[in-house]
Amino acid sequence: xxxxxxxxxxxxxxxxxxxxxxxxxxxxxxxxxxxxxxxxxxxxxxxxxxxxxxxxxxxxxxxxxxxxxxxxxxxxxxxxxxxxxxxxxxxxxxxxxxxxxxxxxxxxxxxxxxxxxxxxxxxxxxxxxxxxxxxxxxxxxxxxxxxxxxxxxxxxxxxxxxxxxxxxxxxxxxxxxxxxxxxxxxxxxxxxxxxxxxxxxxxxxxxxxxxxxxxxxxxxxxxxxxxxxxxxxxxxxxxxxxxxxxxxxxxxxxxxxxxxxxxxxxxxxxxxxxxxxxxxxxxxxxxxxxxxxxxxxxxxxxxxxxxxxxxxxxxxxxxxxxxxxxxxxxxxxxxxxxxxxxxxxxxxxxxxxxxxxxxxxxxxxxxxxxxxxxxxxxxxxxxxxxxxxxxxxxxxxxxxxxxxxxxxxxxxxxx
Amino acid sequence: xxxxxxxxxxxxxxxxxxxxxxxxxxxxxxxxxxxxxxxxxxxxxxxxxxxxxxxxxxxxxxxxxxxxxxxxxxxxxxxxxxxxxxxxxxxxxxxxxxxxxxxxxxxxxxxxxxxxxxxxxxxxxxxxxxxxxxxxxxxxxxxxxxxxxxxxxxxxxxxxxxxxxxxxxxxxxxxxxxxxxxxxxxxxxxxxxxxxxxxxxxxxxxxxxxxxxxxxxxxxxxxxxxxxxxxxxxxxxxxxxxxxxxxxxxxxxxxxxxxxxxxxxxxxxxxxxxxxxxxxxxxxxxxxxxxxxxxxxxxxxxxxxx
Numbered sequence: 001x002x003x004x005x006x007x008x009x010x011x012x013x014x015x016x017x018x019x020x021x022x023x024x025x026x027x028x029x030x031x032x033x034x035x036x037x038x039x040x041x042x043x044x045x046x047x048x049x050x051x052x053x054x055x056x057x058x059x060x061x062x063x064x065x066x067x068x069x070x071x072x073x074x075x076x077x078x079x080x081x082x083x084x085x086x087x088x089x090x091x092x093x094x095x096x097x098x099x100x101x102x103x104x105x106x107x108x109x110x111x112x113x114x115x116x117x118x119x120x121x122x123x124x125x126x127x128x129x130x131x132x133x134x135x136x137x138x139x140x141x142x143x144x145x146x147x148x149x150x151x152x153x154x155x156x157x158x159x160x161x162x163x164x165x166x167x168x169x170x171x172x173x174x175x176x177x178x179x180x181x182x183x184x185x186x187x188x189x190x191x192x193x194x195x196x197x198x199x200x201x202x203x204x205x206x207x208x209x210x211x212x213x214x215x216x217x218x219x220x221x222x223x224x225x226x227x228x229x230x231x232x233x234x235x236x237x238x239x240x241x242x243x244x245x246x247x248x249x250x251x252x253x254x255x256x257x258x259x260x261x262x263x264x265x266x267x268x269x270x271x272x273x274x275x276x277x278x279x280x281x282x283x284x285x286x287x288x289x290x291x292x293x294x295x296x297x298x299x300x301x302x303x304x305x306x307x308x309x310x311x312x313x314x315x316x317x318x319x320x321x322x323x324x325x326x327x328x329x330x331x332x333x334x335x336x337x338x339x340x341x342x343x344x345x346x347x348x349x350x351x352x353x354x355x356x357x358x359x360x361x362x363x364x365x366x367x368x369x370x371x372x373x374x375x376x377x378x379x380x381x382x383x384x385x386x387x388x389x390x391x392x393x394x395x396x397x398x399x400x401x402x403x404x405x406x407x408x409x410x411x412x413x414x415x
Numbered sequence: 416x417x418x419x420x421x422x423x424x425x426x427x428x429x430x431x432x433x434x435x436x437x438x439x440x441x442x443x444x445x446x447x448x449x450x451x452x453x454x455x456x457x458x459x460x461x462x463x464x465x466x467x468x469x470x471x472x473x474x475x476x477x478x479x480x481x482x483x484x485x486x487x488x489x490x491x492x493x494x495x496x497x498x499x500x501x502x503x504x505x506x507x508x509x510x511x512x513x514x515x516x517x518x519x520x521x522x523x524x525x526x527x528x529x530x531x532x533x534x535x536x537x538x539x540x541x542x543x544x545x546x547x548x549x550x551x552x553x554x555x556x557x558x559x560x561x562x563x564x565x566x567x568x569x570x571x572x573x574x575x576x577x578x579x580x581x582x583x584x585x586x587x588x589x590x591x592x593x594x595x596x597x598x599x600x601x602x603x604x605x606x607x608x609x610x611x612x613x614x615x616x617x618x619x620x621x622x623x624x625x626x627x628x629x630x631x632x633x634x635x636x637x638x639x640x641x642x643x644x645x646x647x648x649x650x651x652x653x654x655x656x657x658x659x660x661x662x663x664x665x666x667x668x669x670x671x672x673x674x675x676x677x678x679x680x681x682x683x684x685x686x687x688x689x690x691x692x693x694x695x696x697x698x699x700x701x702x703x704x705x706x707x708x709x710x711x712x713x714x715x716x717x718x719x720x721x
Contacts (some may be wrong), residue, residue, distance in 0.1 A: 072684035097687070185659025185670055241565030245660065247548045380686035384482070388661030388668040395571060395660050398668075406668055 027314040028056035029321060030084040032077070033129075034063040034070040034304065037272050038339040045334040049324060055317045060084070071379065074098070085312035086321065088304045089118065089126055091375030097320040102126075103308040108319065109278030110326040111346045118300040126305025127322045130341035133360035133369075134194060134267030135285035142166075142173050142262045142281070150286045154296045156230055159289035163238045166262050173262070177240035180261035182252040183394035184245060188387030190252070190265060191394070193374050195235070196386060197299055198290035200373040212376045218415035220408050224291075229292040229404050235265065236394045245395050271340045271354025284359040297368035300360055302344050385410050452694035457687060473694035481665035483695060486678035489577065490646060493674060496581050497645040502637060504589050509596035510622075523597070527590035534587065538654020541583045545569040545655075573671035576656050580653055580672065583651050588644060593638045599633035600626065628719050635714035642710055649676035675699055 002058050035044065039061035046057045062073040070088055077083050089095050095102065095118065106124040111117060115339050118126025138150050146169055148162050166178045200211050214221065236244060240261065256264035257277035263286075266271070274283075309317045313358045317364065325331035326345050335343045338349035342357050343350075351359055363369060374382065393403045455467045477483045508526055512519045529537070545570060553562025559715070561567055569575045574626075607625050616624070651659070658670030658677055679699060683692025 028440065071686075071687065075684060075687070075689070184657070185661070186657035240544060242568060245565070246542075246568050246570045248542070251546070378687075379686070382687050383680065385668075388670055391659060391661035391670075392663070392668055397660075397662070 026383070027317065028058060029086065029312070029314050029317045030058045030060070031086040031306075031321070032062065032070070032073060032084040032088065033306075034061045035059070035129075035269075035339075036061045036089050037065060037269065038341070040403045041334060041338040045330065045338065049321065050329075051318070053320060053324070055320070057321065058104050069116045072096075083309050083311065085309050085314060085318045086306050087309065088129065089307050090115075091118075091372075092120070093286050093375055093378060095120060095125065101310045103310045103312075103315065105308065105319075105322075108323065110323060110345065113326065115346055116344045118302070118305040118307075126307050128302035128344035129304045129306060130302065130335065130339075131300060131360070131364065132267050132269060132303045132342065133285065133298050133300035133363065134257065134265075135254065135287050135363075136179070136289075137264040137266060137270070137283055137356055138286050139256070139259060140282035140284060142175065142259065146170075146262075147171055149320075150284060153286040153289065154294045156227065156234070156289045156292050159231075160215050160234060164233060167238055170397050174259065175258045175262060176255065177243075178261065179235055179265065180252050180255040181235050181239035181265045181394075182247050182249070183236065184247060185387070185391060186248060187252070188390070191232075191390035192382040192386035194267070194299075195232065195265065195390075196377075196382065197372055197374045198231065198288045200376075201223065201289045201299065201370045202288055203293060203295040204370065206371050208371070209373065209376070212373045215411045216376065216414055218412045220411050222338060222408075223406075225404055225407060227292050228290050229400050229407075231288070231303055232390070232393065232403070233400050234289070239394075245391075260293035262414040268342065268354060268356035268360045271356050274354065274356070275340070283355050285356065285363065295370070297362070297370050298363045299372055300364055300369045301372040303372065325368055381410075381414070385413075447691050448695055450698045451690055454690050456690040456693070457582070465601070469567055469690075473691045474698065476691060477695050477698065481667045481676055482669040482673065483682075485662075485664045485671070486668055486673050486675050490648075490675040491670065493577055493580060493648065494642065494645040496577075497584050497648075498638065498641045500581055501585050501589050501592055501641045501645075502634075504585060505592035505637065508589065508593045509600055512593070513597055513600045524596075526593055529587050529589075530591040532587070534650030535654045537583055537587055538651045541579070541586075541651075542570070542655055545579055570656055571660055573660060573662050576660065576672045580651060580655060582672075583655055584645065584648060588641065592641060595633050595637050595640075596630065599630035603629040628717075631714070631718040634713060635718060638710055638714055639707060642707060643703065646699075646706075647676055648674050649680065652677050653680075 010345065031046070034295075035042075035099075039059070040059070042059050046059045049055075050057050055231075060073075063069045065150075071094070074083070075089055083101065087098075089098060091100075102125050104123050104125060105111075105117075105127065108124070108127075110127065114128055116128045116131060117124045118128070124209060136153070138153075139151065143150055146162075146166055148165065152158055153162060163178050166175070170176075181190070200215070201208070204211065211221065211224065219342055240247075240255060243255055247255075251274050253259045253264065253266060253270050254277070257274055257279050259281065268285075287295050287298055289295070306322055308315060308322075312318055325335065326347070332348050332350055334341070335341050336348060336352055340352060340354045342352055342360055352361065386407070389398075389403065389406045392398045393400075398406070453468055453470060455469050508522075512523045512526070516522070532540075545611075550565075550567065551565045553559045553564075565571070569579050603626055607629070608621050611621050611625055652672070652674045656672045658673035658681075660666055660671055661667075662671035664671075675695075676699075679692050679695045682695055683689045
């Protein structure tokens with residue numbers, strides 16, 4: 001009897017295991033993305049989506065200043081033969097790197113409701129994750145106390161006057177420094193990516209690559225570079241030295257959130273950080289003052305795109321995942337209310353809750369935008385060549401003339 | 416005869432899993448790596464990316480790259496200081512916890528615990544201490560105002576940043592090395608000291624002429640471990656300084672505290688030049704093997720047997 005029982009139990013166990021194995025045979029999809037700040041929200045949305053679609057989805061988040069970044073993760077995955085089904089590209093450089101495995105998405109219906117998808121040679125390849133933007137984020141309350149109108153901050157001259165005034169009122173306003181800026185070794189993306197873009201596209205029509213192409217060919221416009229260097233110097237001079245030379249993202253954003261700096265050199269992705277810090281003051285974006293002429297606009301684009309791996313075992317599932325984000329209520333709720341992103345799709349009518357996201361939306365609605373052109377330069381150039389130059393300038397180890405000289409040499413080396 | 420063959424068959428069969436695993440995860444990848452260092456491999460799906468032999472180009476490029484040369488120099492400096500500081504401190508601590516001090520076992524645990532914390536976490540932790548805690552202390556301790564000056568931040572200069580790496584590296588590793596010394600010290604027979612005392616030897620003579628030669632075997636191990644670990648330093652370097660601050664070297668602006676391992680990592684994954692990173696890793700390996708072989712020989716020659 002006992003023996004029969006054992007056999008029965010074994011059979012039952014085998015059946016259960018077999019059944020479990022069967023259930024898992026629905027080919028799951030894997031998504032690797034580079035916004036750790038929305039990881040929890042995306043995980044939630046992913047499991048919700050799995051409940052509806054029956055397709056398991058695994059979400060991995062990388063990047064954000066600590067740990068490997070997106071490209072490193074993908075290269076490691078690719079070398080290991082574990083390329084995810086959906087991953088993120090940032091622009092043309094990334095596209096070229098993965099060109100051979102990126103699926104053509106021209107036939108997807110979400111193309112009808114967006115104008116910022118990633119295209120190459122007339123074909124659509126990338127699903128815009130969100131639109132994002134940065135200018136110089138300002139604390140409206142502090143500006144008001146100092147009687148400065150943020151709308152007037154459109155040129156180097158205006159900023160210089162404003163910074164000087166704010167600096168003289170430090171104790172009155174209760175601030176440590178005028179602007180919260182970071183230039184330490186692991187904050188190279190603030191200087192050599194975002195700030196660098198002011199040199200490339202500020203004041204130019206959207207999509208104008210004239211400066212980019214000149215620099216890539218080693219031709220430096222001395223006037224433009226020198227005005228830009230003035231701007232960098234201004235930001236560094238009125239920044240808190242500790243945050244500037246050794247601070248990390250938390251230190252930089254934290255100083256602004258706590259009202260200890262009037263300006264913050266970051267984009268609307270800090271909205272969740274602001275919500276977390278329970279910030280009560282009003283804020284918005286002002287343009288960068290990297291030129292002596294007026295530049296009335298901020299830098300806005302779809303910074304990253306989901307692309308589908310051509311060799312995925314479940315292409316239909318991956319397509320459906322992206323499609324559902326655009327055409328389901330749950331998708332809208334995730335993008336706007338949960339992840340606090342600015343959706344790149346016109347059929348989404350929810351308003352973002354983050355103040356900076358709203359500010360970006362306002363600038364976009366007025367069509368006062370400048371492009372993101374930093375992606376035309378390789379990661380190596382920005383992170384290994386430019387970032388140390390900014391770092392030295394920030395630490396005061398080189399002066400402005402030397403900064404201009406080193407930048408010029410760097411560009412001439414690109415030929 | 417047949418029985419003997421069967422025995423040797425059994426021998427190899429039992430050894431096979433280990434041998435196969437060792438081949439698969441160590442030997443084969445190592446040779447593939449060496450192979451890649453002579454190519455332009457970049458591990459991406461870039462079209463037209465067929466593997467091409469480039470000869471010694473990756474090596475010659477590395478030796479003309481200021482960042483690589485600077486990283487090599489910094490690594491040697493860091494290693495020398497680190498090996499010295501860790502070993503001196505570890506011997507001192509080992510003497511303390513093997514003495515008749517009260518609570519010595521508690522100290523043992525205390526000194527060992529940092530070793531159990533991961534280097535990345537340690538890096539962030541100490542970053543906070545250097546960037547925030549020390550200036551805060553300087554802010555309210557009279558006479559230490561200079562600590563609060565942002566220009567004196569430990570991590571804002573190359574020299575003091577390397578010192579910071581040594582401090583954190585030591586803090587993490589000294590407990591582990593101490594344990595090895597403790598084991599060695601406790602293995603020295605008490606009778607030797609007794610005999611020496613009867614002959615009128617002082618405490619210092621007992622230490623220098625009995626304990627040091629008797630624990631020479633431990634020195635071989637600890638020197639080897641600290642040397643290799645300092646040379647391979649990556650996680651604390653990555654988390655604590657990330658290579659910063661930048662400095663000028665050979666007319667180029669580069670990261671001043673980037674040690675070799677971090678430099679290799681960045682060459683491979685930030686600059687997306689995996690073959691060049693691989694070439695640097697091969698150089699790194701060869702240098703490390705030569706240095707450690709010399710070190711072990713020297714140490715071995717000083718060992719004595721009872």
